[in-house]
């Protein structure tokens with residue numbers, strides 16, 4: 001996602017803390033290269049909870065976007081937050097991202113999956129196409145998280161993700 005070089009150093013403690021969150025699940029994809037293998041994709045998420053920063057940001061954003069308290073509470077009562085999903089540029093365009101997202105959402109106990117992704121013109125990138133293909137709908141558009149001036153969309157879909165929702169598998 002073109003994060004500045006070195007981002008991994010200051011984000012590593014946060015990623016480490018996320019591992020301890022209830023419902024955490026991660027997936028990865030490796031390609032074999034002779035004797036060794038190389039990690040080409042990672043994704044993870046966990047069960048959202050009211051004390052979490054992302055939850056509080058989205059809660060406020062939904063309120064500002066005109067959602068009723070009841071609808072916000074219902075949506076956020078029991079959800080899986082897709083936190084990170086990345087496929088190395090050399091490995092993109094082969095359905096890996098979709099396979100990983102399907103794997104992440106398989107057999108979840110939550111009622112809803114939520115994620116945030118940067119807004120792009122005409123929703124024209126692989127992330128948007130993937131989320132739309134898998135049935136993610138608008139929750140909030142053009143939302144700015146505290147400390148980040150870029151506009152994001154928050155998207156969501158009900159769970160479970162069934163075989164009928166999986167176009168390519």
Ligand SMILES: CC(C)(COP(=O)(O)OP(=O)(O)OC[C@H]1O[C@@H](n2cnc3c(N)ncnc32)[C@H](O)[C@@H]1OP(=O)(O)O)[C@@H](O)C(=O)NCCC(=O)NCCS
Pocket residue numbers: 001085086087088091092093094095096097098099116117118126127128129130168
């Ligand atoms: C978003 C991202 C995870 C999607 O992963 P991906 O592996 O590139 O994409 P998908 O799994 O959706 O694959 C779809 C593409 O593979 C092609 N494909 C080939 N075989 C396929 C198969 N068996 N099944 C599905 N798609 C297949 C499709 O035609 C499609 O190509 P297109 O986008 O050129 O039309 C990845 O592009 C990425 O890491 N982007 C940068 C980081 C990012 O934006 N992350 C999300 C932040 S919220």
